[in-house]
Amino acid sequence: MLVATAGNVLVWAVWMVAAFACLASAVAVVSFSNPFYSALALIGNLGSLAVLYLLLSSEFVAAAQVLVYAGAVMVMFLFVIAYIGPRSESPWAGGPSWQAVGAVLAAAALLVEIIVAIGLKAGGRLAHSPDVHGSFGSPAYIGRLFLTDHLLAFEITSIVLLVAAIGGVILGAHSRRLPEELPHP
Amino acid sequence: MTGPGVAWYLGVAAFLFATGSLGVLLRRNPLIVLLSLEIMLNGANLALIGFSRNFGNGDGQIFALAVMAVAASEVVVGLGLIVALNRKRVTLDVDRLNRLRG
Numbered sequence: 001m002l003v004a005t006a007g008n009v010l011v012w013a014v015w016m017v018a019a020f021a022c023l024a025s026a027v028a029v030v031s032f033s034n035p036f037y038s039a040l041a042l043i044g045n046l047g048s049l050a051v052l053y054l055l056l057s058s059e060f061v062a063a064a065q066v067l068v069y070a071g072a073v074m075v076m077f078l079f080v081i082a083y084i085g086p087r088s089e090s091p092w093a094g095g096p097s098w099q100a101v102g103a104v105l106a107a108a109a110l111l112v113e114i115i116v117a118i119g120l121k122a123g124g125r126l127a128h129s130p131d132v133h134g135s136f137g138s139p140a141y142i143g144r145l146f147l148t149d150h151l152l153a154f155e156i157t158s159i160v161l162l163v164a165a166i167g168g169v170i171l172g173a174h175s176r177r178l179p180e181e182l183p184h185p
Numbered sequence: 186m187t188g189p190g191v192a193w194y195l196g197v198a199a200f201l202f203a204t205g206s207l208g209v210l211l212r213r214n215p216l217i218v219l220l221s222l223e224i225m226l227n228g229a230n231l232a233l234i235g236f237s238r239n240f241g242n243g244d245g246q247i248f249a250l251a252v253m254a255v256a257a258s259e260v261v262v263g264l265g266l267i268v269a270l271n272r273k274r275v276t277l278d279v280d281r282l283n284r285l286r287g
């Protein structure tokens with residue numbers, strides 16, 4: 001019993017740190033004026049989200065989060081930010097404009113709406129979660145689900161990635177033709 | 186389940202989604218709009234995984250992985266558009282990008 005309580009306290013402590021880091025870095029992404037700092041804050045956000053996924057016993061999704069997001073996507077973001085060059089833009093400067101006030105009000109309304117909808121639809125079922133078996137969320141479990149029940153989703157995901165790769169190549173090829181670079185007839 | 190219940194995770198997910206939507210509405214740099222979009226997608230992913238744990242069913246994790254793949258594709262196309270705009274010497278400000286005609 002004592003061991004269980006100590007484990008509970010430890011899980012709560014890890015959850016507190018991860019959730020606070022997650023929320024603080026999300027606010028930092030939105031409010032930093034330099035996009036480079038915003039991208040670095042988003043890396044912290046993704047890492048703390050991976051910790052939350054681990055606490056929800058989904059190991060494979062946490063690993064994929066770190067590999068895909070913090071590894072691949074953020075490197076691409078940082079490369080493009082370095083390519084374009086720093087452009088600072090301070091979101092809160094010059095007093096509260098009607099756009100900023102409207103954006104804050106819309107986001108707050110969205111937050112209230114999500115919480116009310118979840119509380120109405122699922123409030124009674126959130127109190128106790130079932131104990132899951134040890135392999136829940138392991139790579140073998142996810143792989144079996146992907147290749148049996150969700151084979152169609154797996155195949156469609158591969159097509160989506162192929163189309164995105166082709167789109168990226170086409171965008172890159174077209175953007176190279178500036179008017180002064182075109183061959184004159 | 187030791188530690189906080191799923192409702193706490195859903196609260197974090199709702200706050201993440203609202204913060205990301207604030208960034209999408211407020212910021213004018215398309216790069217930061219894309220970053221805020223990633224925050225919104227991750228909030229939805231956290232809610233999916235929380236419900237997956239709550240019901241003891243792995244379908245939510247499959248959905249979260251599919252969302253991750255779609256987010257990676259969206260970043261490829263979005264960053265390709267931003268680089269294309271930058272090469273055409275267009276100002277990177279979503280308030281001024283109101284024409285699609287090149």
